[in-house]
Amino acid sequence: MTSRRQRTSLRRAADEQHVVRVERSPKFADRVDGVVLSIGTAWVLMAQETDGGYLDGFIAIRLKDVTRVSRDTSFATTFARSQPDWPPSAPNAVSLDSTEGVLRGMGQGGRLIGIQKERERHAMWAGTLRRIDRRHVYLHEVGDDATRYPVPLGYRLKAITAVEFGSRYFAALSAVAGPGPLVPERTETSRALGGSGVRGTVLRSVGVIRSWTSPPGLCPAPHSSCSSQVSGSPSVDPCRSTNLRVVLIAGAVNIICIVSIGFSLWLWRAPDR
Numbered sequence: 001m002t003s004r005r006q007r008t009s010l011r012r013a014a015d016e017q018h019v020v021r022v023e024r025s026p027k028f029a030d031r032v033d034g035v036v037l038s039i040g041t042a043w044v045l046m047a048q049e050t051d052g053g054y055l056d057g058f059i060a061i062r063l064k065d066v067t068r069v070s071r072d073t074s075f076a077t078t079f080a081r082s083q084p085d086w087p088p089s090a091p092n093a094v095s096l097d098s099t100e101g102v103l104r105g106m107g108q109g110g111r112l113i114g115i116q117k118e119r120e121r122h123a124m125w126a127g128t129l130r131r132i133d134r135r136h137v138y139l140h141e142v143g144d145d146a147t148r149y150p151v152p153l154g155y156r157l158k159a160i161t162a163v164e165f166g167s168r169y170f171a172a173l174s175a176v177a178g179p180g181p182l183v184p185e186r187t188e189t190s191r192a193l194g195g196s197g198v199r200g201t202v203l204r205s206v207g208v209i210r211s212w213t214s215p216p217g218l219c220p221a222p223h224s225s226c227s228s229q230v231s232g233s234p235s236v237d238p239c240r241s242t243n244l245r246v247v248l249i250a251g252a253v254n255i256i257c258i259v260s261i262g263f264s265l266w267l268w269r270a271p272d273r
Contacts, residue, residue: 006066006067006068006069007039007063009069010022010036010039010044010063010066010069011039013035013036013069013071014036014037014038014039017035017087018035018071018072018077019033019034019035019049019053019071019072019076019077019080020033020034020035020036020069020070020071020072021033021068021069021070021071021072022034022044022046022061022066022068022069023066023067023068023069023070024061024062024065024066024067024118024161025065025066025067026065026118026119026161027118027119028118028119028120028121028122029065029118029161029162030118030122032046032048032059032061032162033048033049033050033072033076034046034047034048034049034055034059035047035049035055035080035087035088037058037088037089037090038090038094038096039063039096040063040095040096040097040101041063041096041097042062042063042064042096042097042098042099043060043061043062043063043096043097043098043099043101043102044060044061044062044063044066044096045058045059045060045090045094045096046058046059046060046061047088047090048164048167049076049080052076052079053074053075053076053077053078053079053080053083054079054080054083055080055083055085055086055088056167056168057164057165057166057167057168057169057170058090058106058164058165058166058167059162059163059164060094060096060102060106060162060163060164061161061162062161062162065161091166092105092108093105094106099137099157099158099160100132100137100157102163103115103129103132103137103157103160103163104129104132106163106164106165107128107129107165110128110129110179110180111128111129111165111166112126112127112128112142112165112170112173112174112177112180113126113127113128113129113139113163113164113165113170114126114163114164114165114170115137115139115155115160115162115163116160116161116162116163116164117155117159117160117161118161118162119159119161120159124164125139125141125155126139126141126142126170126173127139127140127141127142127149127152127180128140128142128180130152131152132157135156135157135158136154136155136156136157137154137155137157137160138152138153138154138155139152139153139155140152140180141153142173142174142177142180146173146176146177147177148177148178148180
């Protein structure tokens, strides 16, 4: 849990608009460098700072994960204050009192966002917000090759430790991927995951299996040790290593579904004995 001292440090940083370094408790969490914009009861919103004091996008982190806040002593703040986009401000209001509020605020207007589950792994899932229920958020994901996946996948709200948007990385990814699907946010689960009938059953099965096997939409976080693989390194890319496995399992599920349907039709058409 965040101590009173860390909360005080975050509030002071927000008032002073000074670049700070925020360290967090999840096993795979990176340090967050930037300017604190606002603090809620559950989350903190920051403008991210890259090397040299350039501001690049926004990130929300869980307040309870913050373990240390330290003031940056380099020239980063001085340079950041000299830029035309100073002082930084979020493009729209983001509720920081719940995970749902953070996701809804950051995902407005079909904006591309990234979520991280840093207690489980060092990775980021990028996509557009589809819908949110009591326990899960569903994203239309975009892979590291800028391919949009048609079936939304769900992630547990309580597992999310960071949400980000608005960086140059997301701008480039969105420009190549193109606009996301224009669909209403709140629909029935069956319609959101492919509709009813055989097609919906197959799509939902494939979607569940992809969520079990680290879907192709898995993108290494920009500052992770795998970042060289995103930039085109010849080494094995973990983002793509699961593609063949996913395809094989999805194919097996399709075959099972087809066989099951065929057997059901045979029983239905068979004469009574």
